[in-house]
Amino acid sequence: xxxxxxxxxxxxxxxxxxxxxxxxxxxxxxxxxxxxxxxxxxxxxxxxxxxxxxxxxxxxxxxxxxxxxxxxxxxxxxxxxxxxxxxxxxxxxxxxxxxxxxxxxxxxxxxxxxxxxxxxxxxxxxxxxxxxxxxxxxxxxxxxxxxxxxxxxxxxxxxxxxxxxxxxxxxxxxxxxxxxxxxxxxxxxxxxxxxxxxxxxxxxxxxxxxxxxxxxxxxxxxxxxxxxxxxxxxxxxxxxxxxxxxxxxxxxxxxxxxxxxxxxxxxxxxxxxxxxxxxxxxxxxxxxxxxxxxxxxxxxxxxxxxxxxxxxxxxxxxxxxxxxx
Amino acid sequence: xxxxxxxxxxxxxxxxxxxxxxxxxxxxxxxxxxxxxxxxxxxxxxxxxxxxxxxxxxxxxxxxxxxxxxxxxxxxxxxxxxxxxxxxxxxxxxxxxxxxxxxxxxxxxxxxxxxxxxxxxxxxxxxxxxxxxxxxxxxxxxxxxxxxxxxxxxxxxxxxxxxxxxxxxxxxxxxxxxxxxxxxxxxxxxxxxxxxxxxxxxxxxxxxxxxxxxxxxxxxxxxxxxxxxxxxxxxxxxxxxxxxxxxxxxxxxxxxxxxxxxxxxxxxxxxxxxxxxxxxxxxxxxxxxxxxxxxxxxxxxxxxxxxxxxxxxxxxxxxxxxxxxxxxxxxxxxxxxxxxxxxxxxxxxx
Ligand SMILES: Cc1ncc(C[n+]2csc(CCOP(=O)(O)OP(=O)(O)O)c2C)c(N)n1
Ligand SMILES: [Mg+2]
Numbered sequence: 103x104x105x106x107x108x109x110x111x112x113x114x115x116x117x118x119x120x121x122x123x124x125x126x127x128x129x130x131x132x133x134x135x136x137x138x139x140x141x142x143x144x145x146x147x148x149x150x151x152x153x154x155x156x157x158x159x160x161x162x163x164x165x166x167x168x169x170x171x172x173x174x175x176x177x178x179x180x181x182x183x184x185x186x187x188x189x190x191x192x193x194x195x196x197x198x199x200x201x202x203x204x205x206x207x208x209x210x211x212x213x214x215x216x217x218x219x220x221x222x223x224x225x226x227x228x229x230x231x232x233x234x235x236x237x238x239x240x241x242x243x244x245x246x247x248x249x250x251x252x253x254x255x256x257x258x259x260x261x262x263x264x265x266x267x268x269x270x271x272x273x274x275x276x277x278x279x280x281x282x283x284x285x286x287x288x289x290x291x292x293x294x295x296x297x298x299x300x301x302x303x304x305x306x307x308x309x310x311x312x313x314x315x316x317x318x319x320x321x322x323x324x325x326x327x328x329x330x331x332x333x334x335x336x337x338x339x340x341x342x343x344x345x346x347x348x349x350x351x352x353x354x355x356x357x358x359x360x361x362x363x364x365x366x367x368x369x370x371x372x373x374x375x376x377x378x379x380x381x382x383x384x385x386x387x388x389x390x391x392x393x394x395x396x397x398x399x400x401x402x403x404x405x406x407x408x409x410x411x412x413x414x415x416x417x418x419x420x421x422x423x424x425x426x427x
Numbered sequence: 428x429x430x431x432x433x434x435x436x437x438x439x440x441x442x443x444x445x446x447x448x449x450x451x452x453x454x455x456x457x458x459x460x461x462x463x464x465x466x467x468x469x470x471x472x473x474x475x476x477x478x479x480x481x482x483x484x485x486x487x488x489x490x491x492x493x494x495x496x497x498x499x500x501x502x503x504x505x506x507x508x509x510x511x512x513x514x515x516x517x518x519x520x521x522x523x524x525x526x527x528x529x530x531x532x533x534x535x536x537x538x539x540x541x542x543x544x545x546x547x548x549x550x551x552x553x554x555x556x557x558x559x560x561x562x563x564x565x566x567x568x569x570x571x572x573x574x575x576x577x578x579x580x581x582x583x584x585x586x587x588x589x590x591x592x593x594x595x596x597x598x599x600x601x602x603x604x605x606x607x608x609x610x611x612x613x614x615x616x617x618x619x620x621x622x623x624x625x626x627x628x629x630x631x632x633x634x635x636x637x638x639x640x641x642x643x644x645x646x647x648x649x650x651x652x653x654x655x656x657x658x659x660x661x662x663x664x665x666x667x668x669x670x671x672x673x674x675x676x677x678x679x680x681x682x683x684x685x686x687x688x689x690x691x692x693x694x695x696x697x698x699x700x701x702x703x704x705x706x707x708x709x710x711x712x713x714x715x716x717x718x719x720x721x722x723x724x725x726x727x728x729x730x731x732x733x734x735x736x737x738x739x740x741x742x743x744x745x746x747x748x749x750x751x752x753x754x755x756x757x758x759x760x761x762x763x764x765x766x767x768x769x770x771x772x773x774x775x776x777x
Binding site: 127161165167170171172175176194195205206210212214246 | 563
């Protein structure tokens with residue numbers, strides 16, 4: 103068991119795939135010579151050569167689209183976006199092409215392609231570089247969408263992603279690249295659609311994913327100090343969503359709060375909250391509470407950005423308001 | 428490139444003049460093709476035409492729904508560009524895809540059944556007219572976001588190069604799609620990566636109701652622009668199946684040698700509306716009549732008879748067989764079952 107950085111965990115998973123399968127290649131902007139905007143692919147060009155580590159022009163739609171074609175042609179591409187905000191330029195290809203191809207061909211063509219992108223706010227990059235579009239992609243049938251919150255999950259999920267025969271968006275919270283965590287030396291995988299109970303508790307179910315888990319960890323500590331025992335659940339996977347783990351927890355705690363670090367309005371948790379209201383109403387002592395970022399573009403200024411970003415104090419206030427705890 | 432095509436190679440590349448009519452339609456030169464090959468090209472063009480006519484009829488009957496884009500008028504381009512391909516080569520096209528599908532030899536019954544939305548269709552009724560696929564024949568669709576198919580073809584060509592299959596990828600697109608950024612992005616990347624991709628621009632003069640000159644700055648020719656990406660381009664009379672085939676054969680040979688992408692602009696025309704619903708308010712009938720004089724499905728078989736390559740009886744027999752085939756395809760489609768509702772959730776994930 104060694105402590106490694108979140109970015110090193112991703113790198114390890116990618117390197118394993120490049121080592122084990124000659125049909126795996128990786129492409130993106132400045133991933134080779136430059137080493138990657140977040141240094142995840144640093145050294146890959148030297149190690150694996152230009153056939154398999156490809157610096158692309160700034161043409162997200164074209165190179166992502168080419169990834170789809172390469173996948174349909176028998177390869178396993180890994181496509182890196184410099185930011186998930188830039189994936190918008192390629193959304194047509196992701197949604198209309200990658201996600202729909204299998205269905206509209208009646209199951210004839212699969213797209214085993216891994217997309218990776220830094221996601222989320224909190225590092226003062228302003229409106230165009232702080233968004234979290236994994237929440238949009240999670241809605242799309244044909245897509246898989248995961249987002250780790252620890253180095254352990256990052257490696258476990260990326261291993262699964264690189265065996266998945268569907269297009270996967272692997273969202274990497276930019277805030278977490280330098281996070282340290284323990285990763286076993288023995289091989290393991292984290293399956294898609296399995297939420298993780300990071301902390302067991304009896305009084306309230308707190309749910310988030312990615313960078314939101316930090317906010318929940320702080321909130322759970324503060325709740326514990328008040329004598330409230332929180333069960334903290336990391337979804338890890340936005341499509342598919344592990345409803346069983348959520349429902350089992352809510353049956354026990356009778357209270358639920360969902361947190362998005364992206365905009366509360368229309369976020370991934372909106373859909374889940376609505377489902378939980380239908381499926382867990384009999385156990386709930388109040389509404390499924392939702393916490394998320396304010397309904398504004400991301401401001402640059404540190405104080406303003408933190409104002410928009412959900413905090414543990416928002417979690418406590420929400421529980422106080424709706425459950426009186 | 429072939430004598431009746433003009434290539435740009437940094438020098439002057441001019442469009443075929445309309446005065447080349449004698450050379451057009453294969454009437455002017457001796458062909459290097461066998462009788463079987465020449466007749467097969469006719470069979471395919473006539474089959475496409477009759478298939479499309481039947482589609483129109485069955486749209487009117489309400490048995491085909493959604494958008495229906497017919498390939499009537501463009502048959503020579505599809506047939507001439509697909510004839511030189513191998514089983515290993517990929518084809519990617521847009522929503523006006525029936526002609527390419529038939530030229531590739533996709534099952535006519537299952538193609539028609541797909542248009543009818545039936546369980547026996549190529550995509551089990553989930554794709555429709557605009558989304559025909561047959562992965563076993565490396566026919567990779569049928570794509571209905573204008574320009575969106577270009578990077579798919581780029582990636583397939585990339586995989587061929589990566590895996591060293593010696594295959595090529597042919598990608599069809601219309602004049603309208605050249606106004607998408609993806610067109611330029613894909614040309615650039617294809618040239619940077621030197622992939623074995625053949626861009627086939629089917630310039631039929633219109634994107635829906637928008638004539639090329641109304642939406643395009645500069646020259647009405649496209650092939651002259653492409654050399655700026657370092658891609659050699661040829662222009663060919665898209666109504667002349669032999670000229671199209673010759674140009675494609677040369678291009679494919681070079682693609683297999685690993686020279687990088689090539690581009691063919693085929694000047695062609697659709698006699699019918701953009702889709703079945705189009706009243707063609709944006710153009711006059713004179714233009715259509717003018718192009719009709721060069722209709723490959725009419726002119727080409729006359730040439731075959733005139734030059735004693737085939738007898739009129741052979742042509743007539745071939746037509747009768749195709750007519751029967753199309754009638755049978757409609758019957759097959761009409762008698763095929765609807766998909767079961769429980770198939771709805773199949774084929775979303777692998
Ligand atoms: C992105 C996008 N915008 C608009 C449309 C609607 N549309 C479908 S076909 C078409 C015209 C395309 O013309 P062209 O590329 O010349 O092909 P042609 O139909 O002439 O074969 C338009 C505007 C679409 N399908 N996709
Ligand atoms: Mg057109």
